[in-house]
Amino acid sequence: MALFFNFKTQKSGSEPAAGILCSAWHPEFPILAVAMDNCTVSLYNEEGDKHDQNGVSRPNVHCSCLAWHPKNKLLCSGWKDGTLLFWSEEEGQRESTPIHADHAITALCWNASGTRLLTADKSGQLGVWKIDGKNRLTPMIQHKKNGAITHLAFRTRNKKSDADKGDGDNSADGLAMEDLDASPDDEKNMAAKFNKDCMFFFGGQEGIIYLADDNGNIQPSSSPLESPVAAILYYANKDGLVCLTQGMHLAYWTIDSQWQFNQVMKVKVSATQNTDGGMTQVMWVGPGLLVTSNNENVLRFWNLEKDENYLLQFPERDDKDENRKPSLEKIACIAYNRLKRVLASGTRDGRMVFWQFVGTESTVSPEDWEPYAEIDVDPGIHEIQCGPGENLLSASLQGCVSILHETILKRKMSKNNCIVQLSPECVFVETLDPPQSNHTVKSGLRIKGLDIYGRHFCVWDGKKIEVYEIEESTGPSILHSVDRVATTVAIHSDFIFLANGNRVEVHKHNMQQQTAAQNLTFSETTEGFPICMDVHGDFLVVATDKHFIKLWRLGSEAKPHGQPPYAKNLFTEPNIEITSVKINCKGSQVSILTKTKDEARHFVQSTKLHVYDVDGDKMYHYDFMAQSRFPISHCWDQEEPRLLACETRRFGVVQETPTLEDSEASSRIEVTTLFVNSDKGVMPQEPMPLDRNLTALVGLAVPNLYFYARFASTDSARDTRMEVKPIPNFEKIDCSDPKVKEALVNFSFYLTMGNMDEAYKAVKAIKDENVWHNMAQMCVKTKRLDVAEMCLGNMQDAKAARALREAKREPETEAQVAMLAIHLNMIDEAERLYKQCKRYDLLNMLYMACGKWDLALNTAENHDRIHLRTIHYTYARYHEVTGDLTGAIQEYEASRNHRYEVPRMLWENQQISELEQYVESSGDKDLLAWWAQYVESSG
Numbered sequence: 001m002a003l004f005f006n007f008k009t010q011k012s013g014s015e016p017a018a019g020i021l022c023s024a025w026h027p028e029f030p031i032l033a034v035a036m037d038n039c040t041v042s043l044y045n046e047e048g049d050k051h052d053q054n055g056v057s058r059p060n061v062h063c064s065c066l067a068w069h070p071k072n073k074l075l076c077s078g079w080k081d082g083t084l085l086f087w088s089e090e091e092g093q094r095e096s097t098p099i100h101a102d103h104a105i106t107a108l109c110w111n112a113s114g115t116r117l118l119t120a121d122k123s124g125q126l127g128v129w130k131i132d133g134k135n136r137l138t139p140m141i142q143h144k145k146n147g148a149i150t151h152l153a154f155r156t157r158n159k160k161s162d163a164d165k166g167d168g169d170n171s172a173d174g175l176a177m178e179d180l181d182a183s184p185d186d187e188k189n190m191a192a193k194f195n196k197d198c199m200f201f202f203g204g205q206e207g208i209i210y211l212a213d214d215n216g217n218i219q220p221s222s223s224p225l226e227s228p229v230a231a232i233l234y235y236a237n238k239d240g241l242v243c244l245t246q247g248m249h250l251a252y253w254t255i256d257s258q259w260q261f262n263q264v265m266k267v268k269v270s271a272t273q274n275t276d277g278g279m280t281q282v283m284w285v286g287p288g289l290l291v292t293s294n295n296e297n298v299l300r301f302w303n304l305e306k307d308e309n310y311l312l313q314f315p316e317r318d319d320k321d322e323n324r325k326p327s328l329e330k331i332a333c334i335a336y337n338r339l340k341r342v343l344a345s346g347t348r349d350g351r352m353v354f355w356q357f358v359g360t361e362s363t364v365s366p367e368d369w370e371p372y373a374e375i376d377v378d379p380g381i382h383e384i385q386c387g388p389g390e391n392l393l394s395a396s397l398q399g400c401v402s403i404l405h406e407t408i409l410k411r412k413m414s415k416n417n418c419i420v421q422l423s424p425e426c427v428f429v430e431t432l433d434p435p436q437s438n439h440t441v442k443s444g445l446r447i448k449g450l451d452i453y454g455r456h457f458c459v460w461d462g463k464k465i466e467v468y469e470i471e472e473s474t475g476p477s478i479l480h481s482v483d484r485v486a487t488t489v490a491i492h493s494d495f496i497f498l499a500n501g502n503r504v505e506v507h508k509h510n511m512q513q514q515t516a517a518q519n520l521t522f523s524e525t526t527e528g529f530p531i532c533m534d535v536h537g538d539f540l541v542v543a544t545d546k547h548f549i550k551l552w553r554l555g556s557e558a559k560p561h562g563q564p565p566y567a568k569n570l571f572t573e574p575n576i577e578i579t580s581v582k583i584n585c586k587g588s589q590v591s592i593l594t595k596t597k598d599e600a601r602h603f604v605q606s607t608k609l610h611v612y613d614v615d616g617d618k619m620y621h622y623d624f625m626a627q628s629r630f631p632i633s634h635c636w637d638q639e640e641p642r643l644l645a646c647e648t649r650r651f652g653v654v655q656e657t658p659t660l661e662d663s664e665a666s667s668r669i670e671v672t673t674l675f676v677n678s679d680k681g682v683m684p685q686e687p688m689p690l691d692r693n694l695t696a697l698v699g700l701a702v703p704n705l706y707f708y709a710r711f712a713s714t715d716s717a718r719d720t721r722m723e724v725k726p727i728p729n730f731e732k733i734d735c736s737d738p739k740v741k742e743a744l745v746n747f748s749f750y751l752t753m754g755n756m757d758e759a760y761k762a763v764k765a766i767k768d769e770n771v772w773h774n775m776a777q778m779c780v781k782t783k784r785l786d787v788a789e790m791c792l793g794n795m796q797d798a799k800a801a802r803a804l805r806e807a808k809r810e811p812e813t814e815a816q817v818a819m820l821a822i823h824l825n826m827i828d829e830a831e832r833l834y835k836q837c838k839r840y841d842l843l844n845m846l847y848m849a850c851g852k853w854d855l856a857l858n859t860a861e862n863h864d865r866i867h868l869r870t871i872h873y874t875y876a877r878y879h880e881v882t883g884d885l886t887g888a889i890q891e892y893e894a895s896r897n898h899r900y901e902v903p904r905m906l907w908e909n910q911q912i913s914e915l916e917q918y919v920e921s922s923g924d925k926d927l928l929a930w931w932a933q934y935v936e937s938s939g
Helices: 159-164 184-188 660-665 738-753 756-763 769-782 785-795 798-807 813-823 827-837 840-849 853-863 865-881 885-895 898-908 912-922 925-937
Strands: 003-008 020-025 032-036 040-044 050-057 063-068 074-079 083-088 105-110 116-121 125-131 137-144 149-154 199-204 210-213 218-220 229-235 240-245 249-255 261-268 280-286 289-294 298-303 308-313 331-337 342-347 351-357 369-376 383-386 392-396 401-407 411-414 417-421 426-431 437-442 449-453 456-460 464-471 475-483 488-491 495-500 503-508 518-521 530-536 539-544 548-554 558-561 576-583 589-597 603-605 608-613 618-623 629-636 643-650 669-677 681-684 694-701 704-709 722-726
Touching: 003 369, 020 063, 020 383, 020 392, 032 063, 032 074, 032 401, 040 063, 040 074, 040 083, 050 083, 063 105, 074 105, 105 149, 105 199, 116 149, 116 199, 125 149, 149 229, 199 229, 229 280, 240 280, 280 331, 289 331, 298 331, 342 383, 411 449, 411 629, 417 449, 417 694, 417 704, 426 456, 426 464, 437 475, 449 488, 456 488, 464 495, 488 530, 495 530, 503 530, 530 576, 539 576, 548 576, 548 589, 576 629, 589 629, 589 643, 603 629, 608 629, 608 669, 608 681, 618 681, 629 694, 643 694, 669 694, 669 738, 694 722, 738 756, 738 769, 756 769, 756 785, 769 785, 769 813, 785 798, 785 813, 798 813, 813 827, 813 840, 827 840, 840 853, 840 865, 853 865, 865 885, 865 898, 885 898, 898 912, 898 925, 912 925
Parallel strands: 331 383, 411 694
Antiparallel strands: 003 401, 020 032, 032 040, 040 050, 063 074, 074 083, 105 116, 116 125, 125 137, 149 199, 199 210, 210 218, 229 240, 240 249, 249 261, 280 289, 289 298, 298 308, 331 342, 342 351, 351 369, 383 392, 392 401, 411 417, 417 426, 426 437, 449 456, 456 464, 464 475, 488 495, 495 503, 503 518, 530 539, 539 548, 548 558, 576 589, 589 603, 589 608, 608 618, 629 643, 643 669, 669 681, 694 704, 704 722
């Protein structure tokens, strides 16, 4: 499940308590504007601190709406007295512009390029404004209608549809304002007059939707709605418009070549009318997929492409609090993150539930949404807003805003000591070596990063650093707390490394001297500024914002390591940003994770794991795109320099329709171990799916992977959050002997690389039968039957070897491997393999051998009907042997062998009276004739 850090907006000591009216995130920058009932608009960063101490304010007037410029740091705020106020990063608050005199501004909307601004007020007046490069407004046109205009939406330019509808007038400037009440003759020429570069929709209290442009042209919808507009959405795929009314009518129009509204759908949403003050919301959550929320305990989805709908029930709480009534919880507001396809919902009592879309474009059901997270904030949620990127969300409460920052857990393992960040102020530390101990440490900092080396660890917030030592008897104790500016920090046994500007400062742990013991410098213009670094063993790697990395060998001083020139430019693409680097224990390989900038200029996690080979001066890549996954963390083994582990997460949307087997096998979070070789590059092994109790991968030390668990272990005598899982290839193998461990690592390495000769040489000296048995199980997962034969020979398992030779007659490799799995007691793996190659006949034989008769019959019904009667007959024989004659009769009848088998069975069991009763009740002519002959022959 996701982890969220909750940062509350902080007010200064002189500010009175104030309620939240509305809020808005900038679409590209992590700046949140919050309008409050103390007549101010405050600006906050992603951690709840003031971005600008002054903000925007007006005496005795409340702000009514907010809108950020789509590209620039320019905020437009509308106020109850009709005034428009701008704030910019450079100028701060600008002079007010009274454009809607004495009428409250009800809606603001920018176009996608930020060149036009729409303003609407309570009296029904709408203004179109042009904005220049200096953020100055010029009036273009005004529209006046009856009743308040409350909703605005620009028509996103669609070149294909525009081409179908003719060229039209593309001029956007220099036209005089004209009367909107055009004559019927003028209306016939509307299609030619419309400026397709600036068209928009608006509606409100009047219940009519209008299409207009900045030339003064306007076109109403074909028929008025029964109630005021509650929401309007532009449907870019179909060049249409969707509208939800306060009376819960959902209407959908397309726009034809003459810019006329053509109604496609109008339905009454079967929901109660909102009378409790909650928000009525409708929003896109996928191509052609809408969700509506109306202060109920369900969300209603509409697929306009397929004209289908479904409900998603708000889940009940897991706790047993009798004071709550989970079934009566109502969803107050919703928000949607399109990058991750995550839908968030909130209730008045502070409960927030998240779902992620995991379906396909062809599926339409509640199962398309998987539970993603559930958190509690303070009561009083009345608005949720998604911030820029993937990880920011805000919830407006009664007196503040909770800024929720979804984070990848910061964690690290060093020499059997683990550290995990739990919250903005707390870390969890556990020592795995005897005597084992674990502690939760609360820092005085708002932690932005952490690092650990042996029994020393540090945390920092960018301005201050705290260094701790883990004592065997007392646990962690703080050694030093020093004010130092640093973008990132790493720690070694004797030194601490601080990235500051274009250099990395090397200090002793106490950092009492202001002057660094050594400075590791970067060229500011060519190499850039350090942004992330890692220490492993006696090696340090640093990555910069211009895609350079440098390595050092650590001793009494840091010395350059690798091939000269020591600064390596790894990526030439400008849209890539390095997010994490890790170096192995020998300093020979560096793994890198990156982000790439998408079409909307948002950074999204890359699907590739990059590895730089220091000795060969080469780059290798492994792309998880084929598995519809992306990496979120990585770590090298503590002692094995060729092995690393990568934690991956599944995309929110599955590209192709998955089979049942694929769905079962695809976990939301998986860990994949990979070997790195100079000749073959990066070679993955079998992935390991994580159950929901395992929150994050912390470290790797053959033969185990170490995870931070959501709940303390109940199997251990001590309270621990660290859970140890064997690497899939090392399950049930005793690696306490270093020689056995080394041999198995080499065997796994060469097996992964496809070098069978070296793989056999690595383990031929091992005599332990259990080791060979587990290596044979490894061969099932890698589908290496040649290696499996070698393992079976060393196990002296003649029966399994013979079965494997006979299985090679099967044409499918999976069927051959499945037979090996059966003899190694890997029944679940054999079942999966048979399903994978669609050998349902062999799968049914497996089910029958395991006594899974219901599964066998169900599989035969759906996939193997040619053997259905045979399975019924075999099941009948099973019932007969076990003494269940009634069940045997039913199965013999289903197999259509009852005329012979039932009389035989009852006769052999000396149940003559039951046989007579069965024959007479059956009404079967053949059975009656046989019974008559029997009675006649017996006199």
